[in-house]
Amino acid sequence: MYTVDEIKNNYKKMSDSQIEKIALFESKGLRKDVINILRSEIKNRKLNSDLLNWVNAETKAFKEQEIIELKNKISNLTCPNCLNNTTKLSGFEINKIISFLVYSKETNQKKVLCKNCGNKEKTTSILQNLFFGWWSRNGILATPYLIIKDLINLFYSEKISDRILVKMIEGNTGYFRMNGTEKEILSDFINKFNEI
Ligand SMILES: [Zn+2]
Structure with a gap:
């Protein structure tokens, strides 16, 4: 399994469109710490704020x-x-x-x-x-x-x-x-x- 730092570095190397794709289609399956990395990438790159809302909604699983x-x-x-x-x-x-x-x-x-x-x-x-x-x-x-x-x-x-x-x-x-x-x-x- 990758360490948090390794994942952070991987995410940093990704293009904006790769980050957008993960946010839109793959965020649900991610580990909690990885979701946080994804969130900060979206924020740091100043991507569309709807993406962040989407990630928050998509990863808030139903009880x-x-x-x-x-x-x-x-x-x-x-x-x-x-x-x-x-x-x-x-x-x-x-x-x-x-x-x-x-x-x-x-x-x-x-x-x-x-x-x-x-x-x-x-x-x-x-x-x-x-x-x-x-x-x-x-x-x-x-x-x-x-x-x-x-x-x-x-x-x-x-x-x-x-x-x-x-x-x-x-x-x-x-x-x-x-x-x-x-x-x-x-x-x-x-x-x-x-x-x-
Ligand atoms: Zn019917």
Whole structure:
């Protein structure tokens, strides 16, 4: 492991754009003492002060209780797909595989939807995989694996949902810290999350 002084020297040698990149995309994973080095580099170089605010927000991890509250707020939102709020929102994993001759492509998308919409999307993706997954050498091997995995996972849907929501919250600490967790903000966020 590098000593604090070694890290300090490394950071000093970096260009402004390297520091900006670390601040924007990697600050969450840094050790506390390294975050302090990053902070002082941003200050000393007089980089955009928003960067410092971002680093502060991004590295202020949510406590367990905060995550539970945020998860509750999210599951009580209106469904971004059917606009109903008859059932609570959950996290769904939509796996797709499409094969054609030598080509095969697998995608894995996480979505937050109501039970009806989520189950519909899951069923559609499983059926699509059954029809379109097989038609390449890779697909012949990958499709049954994916279909069986999806079918087994139906029994663990709550656990998977919880994992998706927690990962989504922890992965976007800075966004929520800076924008707040009002209903509108969360709805807007879920819409964007589902599009990725
Ligand atoms: Zn819905």
